[in-house]
Amino acid sequence: MTDRMHPSVHQHATVPATARPLRPGRTLAVALLLPLLLLTVLPAARAGQPDGPVSVTDDTGREVRLPHPARRMVALYGAFNELLAAMDLTGRIAARTAADEEPAAIRHLPVIGTHMRPSPEMVTAVAPDLVLQMEGRREAGEAVEGLRALGIPVAVFRVGSFDELFGVLRRVGVLTGEPDRAAALEAALRARLDAVAARVADRPRPTVFFEVRHPNLLAAGADSIVTDIIARAGGRNPVTAQGRVARLSEEELLRLNPDVYLLQRGPMNPEPEPPATRPHYATLSAVRNGRVLGVDEARYSRPGPRAVDAVEELARYLHPDVWAPTPATTAPTAPTAP
Template identity: 55%
Template sequence: MRTLATALLLPVLLSLAAHLVPVPVFAADAAQLAASQADSAAAPYQKNRAIPADTGSHIASEAPNDANTPIVVSDDTGHEVRLQQPARRVIALYGAFNELLLALGAGDVLAARTVADAAVPGLEHLPAIGTHMRPNAELVVRQSPDLVIQLAGRNEVLLQTENLRALGLDVLVFEMNSFEQMFAVLQKLGRLTGRESEASALVTAWRERLAALETRYADMEPVSVFYEVRYPNLLGAGRGGIVNDMIRRAGGRNVIADEKKLVRFNEEALLASDPDVYIMQRGPMNPEPQPLEQRQHYKSLRAIREGRVLVVDEERFARPGPRAVDAAEELGRFLHSRAAP
């Protein structure tokens, strides 16, 4: 009977092996991947697995009152995740989530990073699992995450999210287009990782700083602002993202009235709006922007004539993370630098 079973199963196994296709791996992370493969062979995927007591890993400072009560969190698409204990292995597919988790003191739960986050302090040692838009599903699964977190956005992101869920992973998708949305996400991350008190403390402190910022400039005339996201093919920050919230809280007024996050803004409209201040970000979306003084058709702008141009770090000003509060305060000082002390 054993010989007969073997004869029947052998063609099936050979057929399955012939259809296995290797997934491409990032060359820069080849060494990490090799180590990851060795680890995954010893520890197959298991959601919400416990960390051995002798690893020295940080144990969540706050757990649910009843150990038998699951942690239930819904994301911004209505999808619900239920964990039996605080997440011990998390993969965030957008850098701001990593920064928020680090601010919570939850860096020890981060299991991997995207290629773009290699330079973030505290993440450089983690294995890379692809990009924000195109995570490598095989590499993600290999890290045995309890939870994957993704930023809402393009349809491609939603497709990747569904692919990961189809593999049995818990994936939550959040929007962070304002400070209040960022605070709501932070509180959910605190609950998911057993750090609710830390999250509440951070939210309280950041809200107080932003309230003080708004109060400081409440009686001043708003300063008109244009925020350049990309040049050439001019792209500006509309009113649907955290940049607009930052401008508003810092006592400014976005000259773009469109409710979208990113807006194609023709140069005729820019010249007509003639902002008091021109902000130009430098970063992944605008790596080498041409200096404004070299743009002949911009010379008539009031901001150029009066020297009110601010070049900012994209990851500080456009990323909804802990540094965004610092950026808002910095922006307020620049916008109102001419105001009497």
């Protein structure tokens, strides 16, 4: 404990002659209260959290520097809330967007607008020391610059693969002063991915098409987290167009003729018509063979911890034989006494 932190050590170094010694009961009370006072004065030290400046470079190449680890955060992209929750840092989330209700613990928080158009006034009102945003369309960039103009630090990240997701996780660990929590979460998620990889390593890889939206068909592109999910689950995305999403014609889909068709359900594709009832889709191999699977948009298209759940789910669907439970062995029957 330094003198700088407790200047009163020098100011009251001597005890007045008229002061009476503490009675044993008071001595015990002071001894019990002192640790509580120190914990109140030094909350960062109590948690093992560094209290000095922290900085990272975000995925736009900008340095994000904070005078101390972030304690009040606003995520303009919901997956970052899930990432913070998985690090057990839900208590540091100060607000949410209108569309984000996961984890359930953030549903009572103030709403600051939408992912693309947050209200600067509402964001300022919750006094964040860090805002997290996903790199995306022009509108998202404009919102970021508006918040920075108000003096609010904003980190912008790009996630199109698990390696990029883990890179974001490590930097969030730095910005929150919790690198150990970030490392532990990364290790746990990687272990689950490795377990899937070991099971599907020698399996044939079916082509897996991912419908982002229909009509005006959009598919998962080569640079999306979905493509990495498919690959790690033991499949292959036949769409090779660059970008997170790719616009496809029905003719191109028929040419690709995927083995498996994943039908996303969520805000981007709220009520998709079953492919078997669409004109021309009935000829697709996936439809003819009943290999159409409806999946949750939040799990597959939102690059966060639940993307690992998506890998496990899809691997079981693509390769059910390697996930079959091991038959229970029958215990030998004890010989009966003669």
